[in-house]
Amino acid sequence: MKKLPIGIQTFEKIIKGNYYYVDKTMFVHKLAQTGDYHFLSRPRRFGKSLFLSTIKSAYQGRKDLFQGLYLENNWDWSRTCPVVHISFGSGMCRSIEELQSTFSYCLDNESNDYQISYAYEDLKNRFSELIKTLHDKYEQKVVVLIDEYDKPILDNIEHPERAAAIRDELKNYYSVIKDADPYIEFVFITGVSKFSKVSLFSGLNNLEDITINADYSAICGYTQKDLETVFKSLLKEVNLEQVKLWYNGYNWLGQEVYNPFDILLYLKTNDLRPYWFETGTPSFLVKLLQGQNYFIPDLENIQTSEKMLGSFDVDHLEVETLLFQTGYLTIYNVRQTAGTRRFQLHYPNLEVKQSLTDALLPYLTNNLTGSEKAKFAAYDALEASDLDGLKDIFHSFFASIPHDWYRKNQLSGYEGYYASIFYCYFAALGLEVIPEDVTSTGRIDLTVKLEDKVFIFEFKVEGLDNTPGKALDQIKKKGYADKYRKPGKIIYLIGVEFAPETRNIVGFEWDRDDNNGY
Numbered sequence: 001m002k003k004l005p006i007g008i009q010t011f012e013k014i015i016k017g018n019y020y021y022v023d024k025t026m027f028v029h030k031l032a033q034t035g036d037y038h039f040l041s042r043p044r045r046f047g048k049s050l051f052l053s054t055i056k057s058a059y060q061g062r063k064d065l066f067q068g069l070y071l072e073n074n075w076d077w078s079r080t081c082p083v084v085h086i087s088f089g090s091g092m093c094r095s096i097e098e099l100q101s102t103f104s105y106c107l108d109n110e111s112n113d114y115q116i117s118y119a120y121e122d123l124k125n126r127f128s129e130l131i132k133t134l135h136d137k138y139e140q141k142v143v144v145l146i147d148e149y150d151k152p153i154l155d156n157i158e159h160p161e162r163a164a165a166i167r168d169e170l171k172n173y174y175s176v177i178k179d180a181d182p183y184i185e186f187v188f189i190t191g192v193s194k195f196s197k198v199s200l201f202s203g204l205n206n207l208e209d210i211t212i213n214a215d216y217s218a219i220c221g222y223t224q225k226d227l228e229t230v231f232k233s234l235l236k237e238v239n240l241e242q243v244k245l246w247y248n249g250y251n252w253l254g255q256e257v258y259n260p261f262d263i264l265l266y267l268k269t270n271d272l273r274p275y276w277f278e279t280g281t282p283s284f285l286v287k288l289l290q291g292q293n294y295f296i297p298d299l300e301n302i303q304t305s306e307k308m309l310g311s312f313d314v315d316h317l318e319v320e321t322l323l324f325q326t327g328y329l330t331i332y333n334v335r336q337t338a339g340t341r342r343f344q345l346h347y348p349n350l351e352v353k354q355s356l357t358d359a360l361l362p363y364l365t366n367n368l369t370g371s372e373k374a375k376f377a378a379y380d381a382l383e384a385s386d387l388d389g390l391k392d393i394f395h396s397f398f399a400s401i402p403h404d405w406y407r408k409n410q411l412s413g414y415e416g417y418y419a420s421i422f423y424c425y426f427a428a429l430g431l432e433v434i435p436e437d438v439t440s441t442g443r444i445d446l447t448v449k450l451e452d453k454v455f456i457f458e459f460k461v462e463g464l465d466n467t468p469g470k471a472l473d474q475i476k477k478k479g480y481a482d483k484y485r486k487p488g489k490i491i492y493l494i495g496v497e498f499a500p501e502t503r504n505i506v507g508f509e510w511d512r513d514d515n516n517g518y
Contacts, residue, residue: 004268014050044326083143087147124175146187194309212331253334261279295419328347461498461499485515
């Protein structure tokens with residue numbers, strides 16, 4: 001029986017160890033046919049390292065590893081190339097000195113593998129010397145693979161000056177690739193973020209970025225077809241729709257894909273859990289969202305430009321760029337407007353939406369214990385249609401937030417803060433939550449669905465909108481319930497009003513809509 005390749009990043013080990021393998025070798029062939037220099041950005045644990053290992057085996061002529069795979073009959077196995085494989089993926093890099101030590105270790109490994117020695121001590125010159133020496137020794141051009149090229153920078157993203165210094169040191173190393181062009185056959189560079197060419201790859205103008213190229217959307221990750229064919233024997237009692245809702249949805253303008261890490265662990269346990277999310281806490285992103293007073297429901301539908309998607313740099317961090325590149329948001333629509341592409345982003349799946357909003361709650365309220373208790377109590381109240389109970393739960397919760405937290409964080413003065421908390425509560429419970437829900441007469445602040453019930457929320461803050469006590473009236477006058485009136489649906493209209501002075505709910509009115517018309 002085949003084994004699940006959880007955490008295995010070496011192509012040879014997967015093939016020889018009788019592990020399940022989703023054939024990605026057609027992409028190796030395509031890349032080799034279409035250019036020499038390539039760059040790919042994908043979130044962590046998406047199979048980037050395994051793909052580089054696959055490329056390495058192909059160029060080393062390991063035909064024995066490709067039996068039955070696409071590349072077996074679509075590759076020139078008579079020719080091999082020396083391969084320089086550099087990875088910054090292991091361990092933490094906390095200084096220039098640690099970066100230099102890591103790079104020196106990588107270069108030493110390569111020289112040992114090929115039994116060559118260095119004449120230079122300087123790391124940049126040793127890298128350059130390695131490529132030229134391999135070219136001369138084997139009389140073949142060299143393949144250069146760089147994995148997690150940006151990890152030393154991301155390790156220090158909360159320390160901008162250190163991150164910038166490490167970026168500049170890496171830029172010095174990567175400049176070697178441009179000058180070594182006469183000796184290079186193929187280059188493939190991967191990472192999580194996408195720095196501009198000016199920032200890290202100055203002069204390497206022929207580096208093709210395939211990150212949002214539809215032809216390569218499925219280069220990493222599993223498609224629905226991959227799941228249902230390669231892992232068919234493990235799916236006999238699996239609810240594929242639930243699995244798709246939880247883990248599918250990552251999109252780079254082509255086929256939607258699953259994160260392999262999620263799927264492999266799910267198939268091992270048959271338990272729907274946030275496996276990928278739990279491997280890395282997005283604390284820096286959460287702090288960035290908090291510091292910008294970000295309206296959290298907007299994460300459901302962000303519009304941005306192609307330039308913004310690839311504008312990552314330590315000197316100027318954009319929340320939307322970080323969320324996209326790290327995998328917390330993905331592309332779901334593209335519009336062509338005036339010669340430019342406008343991208344619409346949202347959560348890829350339920351795992352990310354539920355987990356990220358759950359992680360945001362303690363930062364919004366500085367009240368982890370209270371938020372956990374109130375979260376489940378709120379679910380029970382909605383399930384029982386106990387809206388008076390829901391009012392009491394949120395009133396008590398807001399009252400439990402330390403006043404000193406408000407003094408240090410000027411969040412309660414903006415309207416989106418309160419709506420963000422309600423939104424995060426319901427989204428963290430895995431409920432279907434629709435912020436800024438569009439109707440023919442306006443936008444509902446928040447719609448929440450649970451089984452046969454629909455809850456329509458309107459939020460107002462005293463002193464900001466000058467309409468105290470009018471939240472429920474607005475829902476009724478604008479006919480927001482019309483959108484959801486159909487047999488079997490029970491609709492509740494809820495107007496919530498906050499007061500910045502008391503930092504709490506001062507008005508909570510609700511009504512049941514009895515005008516279904518059926």
